[in-house]
Amino acid sequence: MSKDLICVLGPTASGKTKYAVKLAHEIDGEIISADSRQVYKYMDIGTGKDLDEYNFKGVDIPYHLIDIVQPGTKYNIFEYQRDFHKVLLEIQGRGKQPILCGGSGLYIEAATQGYSLPQVAPNIALRAELEQLSDQELISRLESLKPLHNTSDTDSRKRVIRALEITISGDFNIQKYPLVPTCFIGILVTRQERIKRIDKRLKERLEGGMIEEVQSLLDRGILAEDLIYYGLEYKFVTLYITGKLSYSEMHKSLETAIHQFAKRQMTWFRRMERKGIKIEWKEPV
């Protein structure tokens, strides 16, 4: 008989990892990361992996879905959903308590709420071609292929393109995963506290080797544009290293960007609650 999943979520810098590690130590758990950027190897400081935190009073806590792909590649929600279910079964097979921990709201929902994703991989060439068309042309084209009533496919340009991609591929198989019974725990910090923690942590990281980390990724041959694609720390530090921003401009805009990101994370969590998912909010440990 396997144990229900526990999910620890919260905005960036709220202390999720610390909370989850302590919990894992108490109830014999293993941690599954729900972080869209910690999957990449060598991207440590900027993604806040804090691998040395996965040890509580001398006991190592197992973690999963961290350092699983090469930097410069593009991991995505479909792969995450697949990898999550694989790891979940393994942990349950060991009779251990699975603990999902992270701040990527979409990944958490895809994992636990049984998202059904079409088995159609992104088609870069097709996307590039569709990018040339106007919004109206895209919609007309989609309309010529399938009825458009009652659909969210036309909500945004991006969605129209994805809908076209799926429709044109002609593959309508959907990957199905079960709803995972989950107990959600949210780390509660006030807005003011959140901002303070973010600023403090950013300063420490900037002075603690983050610039060097980004430089070493560039030295490794990762393209600047790929690092910029990863956003936040990698984006702004790359812009600084390549001379597009001064140090203080980088610091300031990165600070702001992380605040905005944390806010979007909270919006997602509120949305989950509005959809009927119960989240039990707790103080950071």
Next chain:
RNA sequence: GGGGAGAUACCAAAGUGGCCAACUGGGGCAGACUGUAAAUCUGCUGGCGUACGCCUUCGUAGGUUCGAAUCCUGCUCUCCCCA
């Protein structure tokens, strides 16, 4: 001490007699989100009101005018140049 420039909403910055509660950008707030999600996109942003609307704003005190953020005068402050 003399000369010049300027003070606009959280910040920057337009506006230079009525179309101004005031362009735009940033920030902030709220929302969306099913193969980019640390991404991408949308709305709001003086106060009160559901709304027609009402009230208080453009350094400050007066003045001109039917009407002023916009014109005039005094004052305060900031910046630049000369001494």
